[in-house]
Amino acid sequence: MYYSYSVTLLILCPVIFLSAFIDAIAGGGGLISLPAYIFVGIPIHNAYATNKFPASMGTAMAVTNYLKGGCIDFTAAIPGSIAAVIGSFIGTRLALSLSPRALQICLMVILPLVGIFIFTKRGSGDSDSAVQRSTRFKLISSSLIGLVLGCYDGFFGPGTGMFLTLALSGLVHLDLIKSVGSTKLINFSSNFTAMITWLISGKILFPIAVPCMVCSVAGGFLGSRMAIKTGKRLIRLVLALVSILLFVKIAVDLIQDIL
Numbered sequence: 191m192y193y194s195y196s197v198t199l200l201i202l203c204p205v206i207f208l209s210a211f212i213d214a215i216a217g218g219g220g221l222i223s224l225p226a227y228i229f230v231g232i233p234i235h236n237a238y239a240t241n242k243f244p245a246s247m248g249t250a251m252a253v254t255n256y257l258k259g260g261c262i263d264f265t266a267a268i269p270g271s272i273a274a275v276i277g278s279f280i281g282t283r284l285a286l287s288l289s290p291r292a293l294q295i296c297l298m299v300i301l302p303l304v305g306i307f308i309f310t311k312r313g314s315g316d317s318d319s320a321v322q323r324s325t326r327f328k329l330i331s332s333s334l335i336g337l338v339l340g341c342y343d344g345f346f347g348p349g350t351g352m353f354l355t356l357a358l359s360g361l362v363h364l365d366l367i368k369s370v371g372s373t374k375l376i377n378f379s380s381n382f383t384a385m386i387t388w389l390i391s392g393k394i395l396f397p398i399a400v401p402c403m404v405c406s407v408a409g410g411f412l413g414s415r416m417a418i419k420t421g422k423r424l425i426r427l428v429l430a431l432v433s434i435l436l437f438v439k440i441a442v443d444l445i446q447d448i449l
Contacts, residue, residue, distance in 0.1 A: 198230045199401050206402040210248035210409025214255075215417045216425050217351020217373060218432030220245065232395065238285065239393030240402075242385040248406030249378040253371075255414035261371030263364050265325055270332035270354075270372070271379035274340030278380035281344025282387040331362050332376075340380040344387070351377050352432050355425075366422045374414070 193201065205226040213219025223245065227237035256262055335357045343350040354373035358364045364372060388394055417424055 193230050195397070198398065201230055202226055202398065202402055203405045206244055206248075207405040207409040210244070210252075210406040211413035212409075212428055212432065213245070213248065213351055214252035214374070214410045214413030216370065216428035216432055217353070217355050217377070218349050218429075218435065219248075219351065221349060221432065221435050227398075232398070235285075236393050236395055239385075239388035239391070240395045240399045242381060242388055243394050243396075243399040244402040244406035246378065246381040246385045247403045248410035249374055249381050251407045251410035252374045252414040253378050255411065255418065256371035256374055259371070259418040261367050261418060262375055263328075263358075263368045263372045265328045266332040266358060266362055266364060267372040267375040269329050270336035270358075270376040273333040273336030274343070274376045274380040275383045277337040277340025277342075278344035278383040279387060281341040281346070282384045283344075284341075285345045328362055332358070332372075335361065336376050336379075340376070340383075343377070343380040344384045349432070350380065352429065355429070366425055367417070370417060370425055 206223055209219035209222035209226075211219075212222065220241065224237060224241050227241055228234060232240060253262075335354065339350055339353050339357065342353070351373055354376055355366075355369050358372055359366050359369040362369075385394075
């Protein structure tokens, strides 16, 4: 289904604001934004590409706020970001080499795995109960996390921020708020790399991407400010919300596939 330009923006802009707001708090904004681009009739490769431009700018705004609030662990975030750039490039090139049908099949395979991971994860990585990891462990583990999830982000995208938050809190044992802040820096690296790759390929639809970018920046600003001010309770609540959205999407995709 295709809509006029004005109707397309009327549908997309509030959705992109909401996705950036949620993503800035706990990740997973792509679960909302990517289906929205596809819903208005944008071809899947252009939807992936166009989604990356606003997402990158919204994440950049969130990073700025978390940086000002002292909520980024650079020992984990910097090596994770460097590895995410490499992983994102690999993942994006892989996505470009596949047909839209193949991407849809991959989506059907990935989403149930994501749901299983979320609902079997235990613990939140709070600093008062977590085992403090050595600097060397942080460097190695965050690099591996950045590489794997950067590749996932470049290839698929939705849920990357949530995965990074859970990995940094559960495996590296960062405080939950610092996990989110560090995640935003790593996520920005992979998002920006993917955006550049899509840009070179000529797939970004800028008449749609630019207005959506404004909404994404606003959502990223407000979401990150609320997370810093409200703290862990809000982050846990939004993580639960993203998990529910993820499971709903899995159910819808499975029903559509059966029908």
